[in-house]
Amino acid sequence: MLVRFALAQLLSRNEHHRFEHLCTALARQRITPNIVAGTGPVSSGGDQGRDFETFIGYVPGRVRDLGTRLGIERDDTIVFCCTLGRTDLAGKIRRDIARAVSLGSAVDAVVYFAEPDIPTATRHQLIQEAEDLHHVRLEILDGQTLTGLLCDRDTFWIAVEFLDIPAYLAPPSAGPQWYAESHARWLSRAAQATTVGDLIELTGCLRFATFTEAVRSDVPTWLSRMSPLLDSQDQIIRRRARYEIAVATWRGLGDLRPADDLVRLTLTDAVGSESAEELDSAELLATYARGAWMYAATDLTAVELEEFGHGLERQIASLALAATDRDRACQLYALLGRARLRVDLHRLVTDEFARGQVPPPPPMSSTEWDELLARQITEPRFILPVHDPGGALDAWSEAVRLADQAPRFPVESFAMTVAWHAASVEEDPRWPTVRTQLDSMVAAAAGNLAVAELARTRSSSLLTRRKPFAALAELHEARSAMLSGRDHRAGAQAMLDAAAIYQELGLLYAAKYYALAAGAVAAMEREEPEPLVVDSLLLAARCDFLAGNWLSFIAILPLAADAHTDLRIAADEPILWDDTVEIARSLATVAAVVDEAGDPDLTQWIYERLPVDQGDEAHLDFSQLATAIPDGGLIDRVASELGQAPFADGGRHRLMTFTTREVQWRIRTRNTYDDVRAAERLAAVIQIIVAALGEDDLVLATVTMDVDVRTERPAPATQQGLGRHLKDRGRAEDGALLWRATLTRDLGPHSVEFKAAIAEVTSVAGALCVTASLLPQASIEDILSRIGAEGALARAVMPHIRYDRAYAVLPRDSFAAAKRRSTTPLATTGFGDVLTSTYLSPRITRGPVFTDESPEERTARRYPLLTRSLEVTLPRLLEDGRIREVAAELRDDGWKDWHVLMALFSQVLNYRLAKRGQDGNDPALMERIARWEPEDPADLQIDVSAVTAQSLRDHLTVSYFATANGYGLDPGGLRAHEVLGVLETRYDYWTLDADHEDPFAPMH
Template sequence: CIPETEAYIRYRLNELSSRNEHHRFEEIATRVAQKRISSNILIATGPVSSGGDQQRDAETFTTRLPNELPHSAGFVAAASTSPVVLACTVQSGGLKQKILSDLAGICAYEAADVDHVAFFSVHPISEGVTHEVQQTARESYGVNLDIFCGGDIATFLAETDLVWVARHYLELPSHLVPTPEDEPAPQWYADLIEGLRHNHGPVALTPAVQGEITHGLRHATWDEHANADLPEWLDFMGTFLADSADGSDTELVFRACYEMAIARFRGMGVAAGIEDLVRRAIDYACTSPRPNIVDDAVTLCAYWGTMWMTGVAKAEASEINAAMARLRSHLVNLLDATDSVTHPVRSATLTGTLAFAHLVPDWERIETTDGKPPPAAVASNVGVQLDESAVETSALPVSHLFDFDAAMSYLTQLVDLLPRARAYSSSELARLFTMYAPAASGHTNYEKVRDGFDTVLAQVQGDSATAERCRDRGMAFVRAGQPLRALAELHNAKAQWFNGDTIYGAILTMRYLGSLYAGLGLMYAAKMYACTAAALAMMSDDTDVQV
């Protein structure tokens, strides 16, 4: 139904002209430009009729879409990086003179620099006139000029990511909404963002509403197609920054700072405009008695350090180190004031957070030994979720961590608390410990911490989960060039997987053990494990295992 959809949109655009609804057309053009040219376009605030906006109906500020959204596909990835100005008109006659007049105002001597002008017109402009005014723009003003008429705009508005604009501003009926050609967004996501657009943002500043927006924001951070919506989600979440209690920030503000900072860094690869949010969140956390708030602030501060190490942060390493030191001090005070006998879960939470806070890099020490990272426009690995197998911890020496021995001490205290703190979730910290297994293996408390995590998590997740952690630690040792330690972990994995339901994992592990033994020159052991794996596979009733 796309031809019918476009015809209806053109009809509704012509109605805007007949009613002289310039401002509504200006909003439509700006929405189109934000998706097709550059995301950081804002409608001008000057009075149009008096020329107070210098014929600039909308224009950009300095950030550019390709740098903000390198994880995105389609138009977003190909967007302009030049300063852009939009001019719009709903008039039907004298369009050539209108374009030339607007160009003269936009490119006036006292006006801000511009490289690209996009002119939106409800009514058609002939190809001859278009080429003529484009040549004038290049030769007289040194700018590129693009002209979008009603037919072009209707085509844009009939496409999946912009059809909501037609529904909202032009009352496009539901039966004319085209079926998406790509894999559609999850229904919950489509319903949520449509509702927020219809209401111009959240209807109330409540934890429930913020939770829904958090869900959408995180989806847009990682999903290739939804990533193009990320600027909108940041605007929705930014509404919560205005919440206050007697002039002070609230938890809603803290959550907004946390989500916006991480989404902008992980989804866009930039730190511009969010470092003050990080500072604001840390200030709030340092006065909060709630362990989960402080834990999230430590995570956010660690992200801040990563921003510095990737070259996108403006803050100095000393400031980030000082912020983490404030959080550690606050955690110690909270832990000292907590009775582990009566409040084991709170104690475990604070202890685990302290362990993590000592495992982060010492950014000042890194700057001293390796120098300050070179500035970068966009961080690497934007929009990519990394698991522990993709993170090379051996690239960061233990000497670069803030205090590895203190971290191991806190982990030792934590595993002593775990049997009594059954409500505490230790899986994420166990994953982090697995990542640092090569570095931790020489520590006197390594086996105690390892067995403590495995015992507790086995009670929750079963032997298979323990086997997976043993395998992950083994592979970490392989990557670190420690095959003998890898053998010990992989033998434990094989034993945990050795039952009928999970025999496939045991067989794969035995095959890999054979290759490890072969690499060590122990050929008899290599042959034994390879043959045993083959024999077990042949005895299995599962054809997938046999193959």
């Protein structure tokens, strides 16, 4: 696309001669070298219609591959014509052919180069007319054809020389044969490199050696062969040689120092350049240099690299503002966005960043580099500061705005660049609009699968910035688009990526759902088995192990082992696979725990179901596993490390426990195949919704949710509804909120309608997730509406297959319900807290307020309001004097004076309501209180002896709800201590205070 764009720019810059030179070079490279150029400008007719023509007579073999395909023979005389013109193009071609054949020697063939694209019907008509009228063969190479030819490896140097295409965009090498031939030729060649052709060939060899371990030792050789080009009289050759040598020195040798001066020269020249291509290459080289600085692999200083960065940004911005051509403007604005997202070395220096703390990555192939990036994504060491995310989005927004009027601008590659930097701009409120516009343009140009790749790339970017919830949303969109495009493997891979994130977050039931769904999708509509099925089963098994569901882990393991044996290359060497090694370690832990438990029946049952060594080396040897784990106290240690009891899925009733934010979950059901699938379905969807709500603050109280799951046969649609499926059953003895969820039982592939089943479990899970929230109902609805916008939540909870159907990979017989019911968990069941990611830890930041006052402002206002509302009672208490002792005692307990006044106000109010027998339903009194009117001396007065430290403690508890209401919160059915927990951790309840006079000072 960039080559096509550059071709189109030749006309706008009136570079007719450059186009002629390009066509001449292409003809010599691919048709015949026997060419002499005509004279006179292309558009003036001075060349008499023959822009260039062949010598008569050939040396055998001088007709090259494209010439042969065009039907040109060795004795033919060929005339070449070229044009950039678009007005009456067909007429111009006819006129040029007539002139070419009317002058000089006879012509056998005319090859016509035209920058505009020519419709097939027009091309065929012109060819036929040339044959009928002039008895010559006509071949037309239009813009699209020229683009394809110029993108071939052996002709790309022409695009580099005549179109200013960056050399680093050269096509990848075809394979080792061409490399071996080039290597032999350059080793035996005495002449130094001098031409653009030399540059392009050496660039290909140098890059291949840099990124291919087997020949990386050749890098110094290629660097020496390219070095003479640094002294070329041609500025373009000299500049591109600098770039290639610098990049290869860093990426191929791991040390930029030998090329530091080349970097300086390249960036110095670029700061004053008007070439977008030169600025593009310079910006990329500057990025490499900043990386080398962080790894302490260059002597370039942070100061000079920052100056270069600012200089490049200023130059690009200036050129972008001045650009009158929309395509060029888009190209420059796209580049400006990248430049503004450069790493801020000044901030790193200020923050005392330790250069070289981590050794630089060794020279590696592109694949190895991607794998390194993937490892850094899962465990990033730090987040690098960038210069101007807002300015970058300004530039990209402008490029998007102009793109509709820039037909040659490569929107797909631009969108991919933006996707890789999504994490840097994702928090900008303009980002969703820019993202949507880019996706729409790419969808129109390349289809939904291209949009899916953008979403997956954005997900990777977001993970590098530790934004797993946003990354999940992108993966869900990518998977949905891929499956809509019938790319089941890519969709399954996106599911596995999502499953891995869920596992890292500690959302093990969501991870298991996505892993099993990935396997089911990967196996769809494929004639050959898909190896991703192995990955899915092993990940699902790992999730069961981590959740303490070891009976489920053992049940699924034979399926995973068989799939590994059948579908993976080198299956007989399981140590080569990270997931099989991890599963072997998990299995070793199970073996050792069972051995310590001393349960021979359980040991035998497990042994019978494992892929034990029976002559097949791909299977694991269970008999040797127990010795891998040290003896003594293992059961307690494992329970502590998992936060779950080993064999937690045993017992007559299945209990699933986990923690998300402030909520501990207990989901219980009968330990049967159908009921367990339904309960795990609910657990998975709860966890998916929690992740979808990941960045939203629900202001949750610390509670335990106890959900009893029952199943029923599918009911008619008229009987559906949340009230039918979820019942509030009050509180348990330990204070847990009790619920009963009734879910539809899965009776087979088509027993329930897909969307109805998903809607049922989503409505139940969603209602449970917000039960402990103190947000006002309108705010909850806004959040749920936002996370559900454009089907986002539906995509998350609907990974292409219902949970029960994905689970069905484990047959009912393999579930072994009887053994599960007879097996007792080996420790006290926990809530998996230790495996819950810090991303889902209870919130401790200041909570939102839904009134016009901040907590500080409200606290300051409490003193005058409360003293006015107690202006009769407080003097009476002070006159008695005992209130000062009570206040002192409470102050010693950490109370602020406003706590004492609030509790006193609550006690007085309750006293008066009780005496009036109103139970809080005195409208006139409540209206006075709402207006904070002064206390009426005629009101009933409380006995001063009734005001004690304990009475105030009791009445402060009652005031928690009023305090929460004052922030616009809605405690709903929560208990006082649960509300206080929120006020303490989120609203600084015990530390907030304001300047005030001592309300309990002695009266004068």
